[in-house]
Amino acid sequence: MGMPPSRREFLVAAGAAAAVASGLVISVRPARATPVAMRDAIGKVVGAAKVTPGRVKLELPPLSENGNTVPLTVSVESPMTPAEHVKAIHLFTELNPQPEVATFRLGPRAGRARVVTRIRLATTQTVTAITELSDGSFWSDTAAVVVTLAACLEDV
């Protein structure tokens, strides 16, 4: 073992060191929401209520070239009557610096529960939509987006 490390040993060791270093870089990166932060943000909105997948449809492109502006459409199957309508639609991301994206509040006068906007995505991740209906129930949908150019990280 007194011999100098072979090329192979050296590369293996260097790779391990680089992996450790990059792990450290990620762990000290500030202000990045994690799936846990998203769960907390969702918890603040829904409280103790149960969130069931369904009823709401979230549409995003599966591949986005520019994370600075990603088109998003969210719609809910609802008759939109005073007795039965969508009260709110909340959008969350798991890996942006903060999990909240937007909250839309609507009611029977909307006629149709469908909202279109453009969002920022810091990296490849899953976006979640949660809708609150007039009967107090919560429904969700998710959409995974691969982002090639990330938002938020560039210098001014």
Add this chain to the structure above:
Amino acid sequence: MAGALINAPERAKRGEIIEIKTLISHPMETGYRRNQSGVRVERDIVRLFVCSYNGTEVFRAELHPAIAANPFIVFSTIATESGALAFQWTGDNGFSVTESHAITVD
């Protein structure tokens, strides 16, 4: 210079669901970027958008930094009566813009 664009029908049949497209010119500075000297750039975003139809609120959006620059929001409402759709955007640093759109309902 804060420009707002509204795209909505000028005439509609009573009970018809009309689509309203809105765009407000705003940088939506996230507060997470740093300038070249490493100093964090202060957040400056539109926080709230409200649409009222003849004085009654019909749609509201609470926005966060994850909304893209120049917030674009499309929503709908039922054409109930002739009158005005009023739009208001408010945000950081006293940002406030109002816009109005007249509609005739037959």
